[in-house]
Amino acid sequence: MSEQQEQQAAKIADPQGQDTHPLVELTHVEKHFGHLHVLKDINLAVNKGEVLVVVGPSGSGKSTMCRTINRLETIDSGDIRIDGKPLPQEGKELAALRAEVGMVFQSFNLFANKTILENVTLAPIKVRHMPKDEAENLAMDLLARVGVDSQAEKMPAQLSGGQQQRVAIARALAMKPKVMLFDEPTSALDPEMVNEVLDVMTELAHEGMTMICVTHEMGFARNVADRVVFMADGKILESGTPDEFFEHPKTDRAKDFLSKILTH
């Protein structure tokens, strides 16, 4: 088939002219930490606009999987593709790829030596070479969206955990990423601050952002996810819609997990 024909075939298969390949694709990914086999033959595809929630018991490898997607963790074997392109090795290309993949951490990781505004403008200025005033306008818009624009001149330590995490989301969004990774974004928060972060994430999901969220927030998984993936012992055991997973779990491991967290 010629390239032109291939493109035509792709158009027929996908009349909106969207990319036919998944935005994030993991195939046969394996990883060890010493003797510990943390990721076992992980296969996962996330389409553009999809909200994927990864749940599972502690130590099941879900955070590690999330971190392999922008190569904060390297993998032993297998293949990870973002937008059809394999994940590059260290260097310029990897930095360029990371700029396209937003990441939100459990421990916020706001730059402690910079103000809230500088936290958000740093990467657009340094990586995207955006003029300072343009970056500041963008940052203020994003900070307003997550509701912390009044704190722009403060230092991270002066903000509450919930506010810090919302700034971290704004900081990632400032790079206009193709996909956002959330690595247990509410696990380090006081209970009363969890919702303000989940609200921002829900809004983001409704706007069509592609999201991969590792979380223990089952309410969020049930209401916002397009698909729930259940991991245990380094393997993906189940993958399905929230209804399928929460109402009709297939594996005993998932049934056991759900019985432990949903009875209270």
Add this chain to the structure above:
Amino acid sequence: MNAFAQLFSQYDIPGAFLVNIELTLWSALFSTILGVMLLLMRISPISSLRRIARGYVELFKNMPLTIIMVFMVLGVYAQLKLSFSTTFATNFFWLAITGLSLYTAAFVCESLRSGINTVPIGQAEAARALGLNFWQAATQVILPQAIRGSVAPLGNTFIALLKNSTVAAAASVATETSTMMSEMIEYHADLIVPIFLTFAFGYVILIIPFGALTTYLSNKLAVRR
């Protein structure tokens, strides 16, 4: 008291201290530059640079300063014929600064590295996750926090540098304090106690305010997390 008056009128003691202060300031400047370079090499993603920096630090940290200073004169100047100036005094002055800087840089690097360890790994991960390269992450995020976290060890390194500047005598810097002290003892053997007290307290008076400043700065600049 007369003894002190006699010593101060006969010798330019403040002038000698000034020489040590000059040696210290220049060496502090150069060792900081070299120390930061070594640190960047030590935390860089390139393993050969890491090894070179590590080798340098291990070598100079573990070598006695006197040997370095004597080598500057007998090796670098007398054998290798490298000199800074045709004027003897100026030449030895700068050879001493070179020796002190090479030596102190190893300690500056180690002090800063202890500061790096106060910066949580998440800071570097966040910087990398945003697409910043090594240099941008180091200069924008890691080093500014590491330097603030290493004020106390850096202060101690520079205090040691000021005291070490007396070893410049080994590099034939004739005007500094320890050379002057030996000379005084030679001509005023009866005044040994006043001579010792003069120099001992001279350094204590110089260093106490510096130590206080270090403590103040390390509290004031501490990164709030």
